[in-house]
Amino acid sequence: MTAISVITAPGIKDSWLDYTVRLMSHLSGLNLQLVTASETPIEGPRLYYGVRPEKSGMPFIPRCPGYAPGQMRFVPLDCGESGMQEVLVYSDTLNETGNGIDLLFNLFAYASCLEEWEHERRSGPVHSYALRLKGDGRRFDRPYANYIALALRRLIDQAFPGVCPPASAAGAICLTHDIDVVDKALVTRLKEGVFRLFNAGRSMATGRPSMAVDTLVSAWRLATSREGYFHLETIAALEARHGFVSTFNVFTRQRPGSVSGFLLRAIFDPPYDLARHPRLVAALKRLAARGHEIGIHFAFDAWRDAESMQAERQVAEGILKTGSIVSARQHWFRFSLADTWQAQQQAGIEVDATLGFTDRPGFRAGLASPFHPYDHATGKALDMVAIPTVLMDTHLYYYGNLSVAKRRKTVRHLLGEVGAVDGEACVLWHTHVFSADHGWGEDYEALLGMMGVLNLESRLVREGLGGPEKLPGPPGSCEVQAALGAA
Ligand SMILES: [Zn+2]
Numbered sequence: 001m002t003a004i005s006v007i008t009a010p011g012i013k014d015s016w017l018d019y020t021v022r023l024m025s026h027l028s029g030l031n032l033q034l035v036t037a038s039e040t041p042i043e044g045p046r047l048y049y050g051v052r053p054e055k056s057g058m059p060f061i062p063r064c065p066g067y068a069p070g071q072m073r074f075v076p077l078d079c080g081e082s083g084m085q086e087v088l089v090y091s092d093t094l095n096e097t098g099n100g101i102d103l104l105f106n107l108f109a110y111a112s113c114l115e116e117w118e119h120e121r122r123s124g125p126v127h128s129y130a131l132r133l134k135g136d137g138r139r140f141d142r143p144y145a146n147y148i149a150l151a152l153r154r155l156i157d158q159a160f161p162g163v164c165p166p167a168s169a170a171g172a173i174c175l176t177h178d179i180d181v182v183d184k185a186l187v188t189r190l191k192e193g194v195f196r197l198f199n200a201g202r203s204m205a206t207g208r209p210s211m212a213v214d215t216l217v218s219a220w221r222l223a224t225s226r227e228g229y230f231h232l233e234t235i236a237a238l239e240a241r242h243g244f245v246s247t248f249n250v251f252t253r254q255r256p257g258s259v260s261g262f263l264l265r266a267i268f269d270p271p272y273d274l275a276r277h278p279r280l281v282a283a284l285k286r287l288a289a290r291g292h293e294i295g296i297h298f299a300f301d302a303w304r305d306a307e308s309m310q311a312e313r314q315v316a317e318g319i320l321k322t323g324s325i326v327s328a329r330q331h332w333f334r335f336s337l338a339d340t341w342q343a344q345q346q347a348g349i350e351v352d353a354t355l356g357f358t359d360r361p362g363f364r365a366g367l368a369s370p371f372h373p374y375d376h377a378t379g380k381a382l383d384m385v386a387i388p389t390v391l392m393d394t395h396l397y398y399y400g401n402l403s404v405a406k407r408r409k410t411v412r413h414l415l416g417e418v419g420a421v422d423g424e425a426c427v428l429w430h431t432h433v434f435s436a437d438h439g440w441g442e443d444y445e446a447l448l449g450m451m452g453v454l455n456l457e458s459r460l461v462r463e464g465l466g467g468p469e470k471l472p473g474p475p476g477s478c479e480v481q482a483a484l485g486a487a
Contacts, residue, residue, distance in 0.1 A: 001031040002163050004156060005046040008063075010036045012050075015379030016065075020108040022381070027107075027149035027369055029165060030156060045160040047152075049104060059159045061152075062095035065105040069115050070135040075101060079150035080157060081167055082420050087147050088139050103148050110145035110366030112374040117337050127303075128333035130357040130364075140357070145366035146421035171368075171419045172459040173451055174387055174426040175246035176353055177235060178297050178329060181432040182280055184229050185271040188432075193219055195398040202401050211403070221437060231434035232283045234441070236292060242448045244458035247353075248287060248431070249297035249329050250274060252315040254308060261301065268300040268332060274319055281319060288322035293460040295327040295353070303330050304339035309347035326350040327461040329389070329428075333358045341373055345384045351464045353426045356389030359399050361414055363390055368423030370464035387464045389426040390414050393433050393440050411447050419454045426461065 006021050018034055025032040037051060050063025067090035074086040075094070090109060093102040108114065115135050119126065126132040130140060157164045181188050196219035203212035232248065239246055251270040274280060288294050296316055302308040313325050328349045330340060335354045344352055355364050355373075365371075367388050372381040391414050396407040418425050427447065433440040451458065 001165055002045060003031050003033050003041075004160075004163065005035050005040050005044060006032050006049055007035055007037055007040050007046055007051050008049045009051050010038065012063075014065075016108050016112070016374070017049075017104065019374050019379075019381055020104050020111075023111055023371060024104065024107060024149055024152060026371065027146055028153040028156075029167065030153060045156060045163045047156060047159075057159065059155045060100065061103050061155075062093075062100040063105075064093045064095060064102040065108075067092045067105075067109060067114075069118065072136040072139060077101075077147060077151040078154050079147050080154040082147065082150050085147050085151075087144050087151070088136065088142075089144075089148075103152050107145050107148045108374075110139070110148070111371060112376065113337055113365050116364075117376050120337050125303075125336035125338070128335050128354070128356065128358045128364075130360045130362070139366060140360070140362035140364060142417050143363045143366055143368035143421050143423055143425075145363075146368055146423055148366075150421065167422060169422065170455045170457060171422045172424045172457040173415065173418065174353065174424065174459050174461050174464070175239065175244060175448075176249065176295070176329065176389070176426050176428050176461060177232075177246060177431045178249045178331070178428060179232075179251060179280070179431050180270045180297075180331070181229050181430070182272050182277065184227060184435075184437075187267070187271050188229075189223050192398075192437075193223055199398065199401045211401075218437070225437060227435045227437045229432040229435050229437075230279065230283075231431050231441075232280075232287060234434050235429070235431060235444075236287055236290065238441070238445060238448065239458070242452060242458075244448065244451070245291045245293070245460065246458065247293040247295050247327060247461045248284065249295040249327075249353075250280075250284060250316055250320075251297040251299065251331065252312045252319070254299060254302075254312055254315070264301050265299065270297070270331065274316065284320055285322060288320070293327065293462050294320060294322055294325060295329065295461055296325050296349075298328055298330050298344075300331050300334060302343075303334040304336060304343050306343040306346035309343055309349070313347055313349070326465070328352050328354070330354045338377065341382055341384060341386065342375070345382060349384060351385045351387060351461050353387050353389050353428075353461050355386050356392065356426070356428075357395075358392075359395075361391045361395040361410060363388060363417075363425075368418045368421055368425045370424055385464045387424065387426050387461060389428055390418070392428040393430055393443070396443065397438075397440060407443055408446060411443065412450060415447070415450050415454055415456060419456055424459060424464070 021034040048060045071091045077087045079085045089106045200212045200215040253273045370385050370387045373386050429444045
């Protein structure tokens, strides 16, 4: 593939810039090489970053790597085959004349969750609750980082026709299922009952009395019925009809080390013990034999505990004997940018699917692609790969309390966005919600149908490893100038 020089001023090959150029290469399908003017080949396609070109007509991007958190605006960007798109960027990254945008810094700010990182440094992790994050929440609505990469590709294509290779294949969805409940237990009735009572109140407060009554009836049914919650085979059969396979994340109980640990696990962890559940073990072995993937669903309080993660993974491998487990998702999306991926990496995890929100669907890093996350502490890319999770069943029901029409519209929007950027992202449907108590399987069937209509393939989470080339960054600190005074 033809190398395209990204020319920067001498002395400012920052670690964030090196990472971003490599990530941009992966997302745009181009071979971008970061060089200074003196290192630039005499001939060949090039893009000037913060350095004025000697000749007119050369593609140029201003260098404005500073931002005031929350200060964003929409700008129209030509994204080539994806058409003109209104893309949300940081206002400070537009140059003074208003006719250029620092695409590279915006990509970095999205992909590295820069605002979230600053928040975490000051106030601790948000543990995947978008509501706890300040700033412009619209930045999570679409995969803006992917659109920024497509806009840069378009810039190169216009200046150097024929240099860009054909666009990549169609997009893909990783269908995933966290196994939180396999038998209806008292704690399930209580946890989900509370959600339903709360939503009945919300429906009344927003003038939807019939929805409130339906929710109350479903809460009563949940509390009193003896419904079966074991639906792994149902899900696999549904997916087989579409030619899809999926990833099932299983939990393994660990002994708590303290009284508080015991209480946390009793309340929040899945209420089953894989070692004492031969039906579950047999079902997972059958699924693995049919091409599904078994991932690990780490415990509620394991989000920064590499030792616990490693033990949980090894216990699952020892019981199932279906091969090495390389992918994971944290239970309850408990996650910290500073700690979770590092701990997972130490525990032998290679692909993680936790990067999503608990309380809303969307693109937490502006991305709908597997990528090597940026470690702000070291200025380097991590070895492991993250695949964003953009939709979970409870977003539509417990958190969103949406009507059927709005649920379908939300699913259509998210899948459409992944397809529009030829991206890849996870969706999560829990295994027990195919019960009559929930009836959420119908929306899942609709989702599978929409994937066919949108020409989206299904992919296993572990296949994300075959995606991006590793994105190593040189040692050194990130010299981003965040205007924290505006936070
Ligand atoms: Zn879970």
